Amino acid sequence: MNIFGLFERRVGEALDRLAAAGRIPAGIDTSKVLVEPPRDSTHGDLATNAAMAVAKAAKANPRQLADLIAEDLRTDPRVVGASVAGPGFINIRLAPHVLHDVVRAALADPAGYGRSGQGAGQAVNVEYVSANPTGPMHVGHGRGAVFGDALANLLAFAGYDVTREYYVNDAGAQVDVLARSAFLRYREALGEAVGSIPEGLYPGDYLVPVGQALAAQHGPALRDMPEAEWLPLVRSVAIDAMMAMIRDDLASLDIRHAVFFSERSLTKGEADKIGETIAELRARGLVYEGRLPPPKGQLPEDWEDREQTLFRATEFGDDVDRPLLKSDGSYTYFAADIAYHRSKFERGFTSMIDVWGADHGGYVKRMQAAVNAVSGGTAKLDVKLCQLVKLLRGGEPVKMSKRAGDFVTLREVVDEVGRDPVRFMMLYRKNDAPLDFDLAKVLEQSKDNPVFYVQYAHARCASVFRQAGEAFAGRVPGSDALAAADLSVLTDEAEIELERRIAQYPRVVEAAALAHEPHRIAFYLYELSSVFHGLWNKGKDLPQLRFVKHDDERSTVARLALLGALKAVLASGLGTLGVSAPDEMR
């Protein structure tokens, strides 16, 4: 139940009636009509810009038009007041039962309240993490992982059919380096003194077990083979080990992908999906042999003006056409990426979201151009860039770990502070804003720590239910009693404000899903918690506002109903973020 959507339609009906009565022209554009929370809740429960949004097309004065719309709205039994303010806003005051119905809706279906049909089952592919399988995940990967996962949750909740996908870069030069690094550990496991790890190989300890496993499996057999023979073997074992480690790291954050798409599979055996993709684009005139203009400014030393196989990215808004083949004739990464995104399209996705690190920002235009090209303009790619994470402890930058090589692993951070703080803090910021993550601060149990603040609100709700159970000798009101509660006793402004906030949840979900911005859920939950904590403390001064009233079961049940709805929204929102909603804090 989304009262904003409900009243958007209601305002639309009012406009239709005005058109039917000849007061405004028929068929004018009403797409800009919004019903939203008023800036100040003293104005009312809902506000609409309808009069201003259509005034121009209707060739009417916004205030006069607003008067007409307001007049229509006042005939609605759900509306107790509609007034025109400012340049033509209409502020709507709802009958109390409308907000009470929202509370009842949340109680009736705690997990389903806020769910939206917005996506209408449309298939969306969300690709996130896609870290190279060459080592453990670091904190930066973690941000993309948490963001992508929460976005996928959010879209699913908003009614999309979401596929969570990981692109495994198991075909490039890095995995050959990985194989050579693992081979060194293999020789080490056989008893050779390998000394310090040479420059250019991965030094991390995490390859030691891979070397040991290879030694246990093959004995010295690999040692005397030429590299061309052992490399594919070692590479495959090492990649599997790295992916197992990465999956494990992700599981510690409760992140699980449905599809792991292998880059190597694009060219495995007889298949050459990359060549196929290039041929198809060439047939459509989007690939040609040509020369690129030299870059402006200072010429790089290795610049050579030569003919290359190029994709016409400029036809789709990119700045320059992009090479598909390297000088040695092998495919560029970009060529593989085109084939990969073509595979998404062939699998039925016309809506794709890629979550990348900000360092790949320069890649966005060409990838969008490619998706546009392979889908004939029917598919859309949104790229969400996650900015860097700066890891701090008490304001001081955290030193690199030796274990991993040269970075702090995600696992170390999760092990230290726990899943919930990591997830919440990474979502309590826009994805394109840099993030300072302070290990000391996220463990603080105080209002300075938003994770704690929101979880505490949920725990407080649970606590009230426990208190009520004691107060009424174990007769905790069941869901039937709550559903039947007489909510007319909820008359304090703080209680009504809490109802209003609860009523906003479906709208927040839809807006966040539409914008691909899960952080809006996190901020909403913080504000919702704040309203609740305020109401709670009001009960300290005014005993009549306490949730549990030993001498008044009727109003206690009504307040428990309100809290039940609140608890449902907190749990639902936290669930979307992938953060737990505890019943007590320890």
Add this chain to the structure above:
RNA sequence: GGUCCCGUAGCUCAGCAGGAUAGAGCAGCGGUUUCCUAAACCGAAGGUCACAGGUUCGAAUCCUGUCGGGACCA
């Protein structure tokens, strides 16, 4: 040299699809505990929304340019 992101209170950041008097938190100031968890709350104070133009009935929000910070590319 070019592309992308960012610039909002002393600090860290929100600001929903262009709307009303631009909001939180922190820090600082002043209050609230015989009372459901003070692990919390309330109040006052704090702003040239980087700058200059443009579009609009209306711009922090959209467009152009300049300056500043960051990421990346050849």
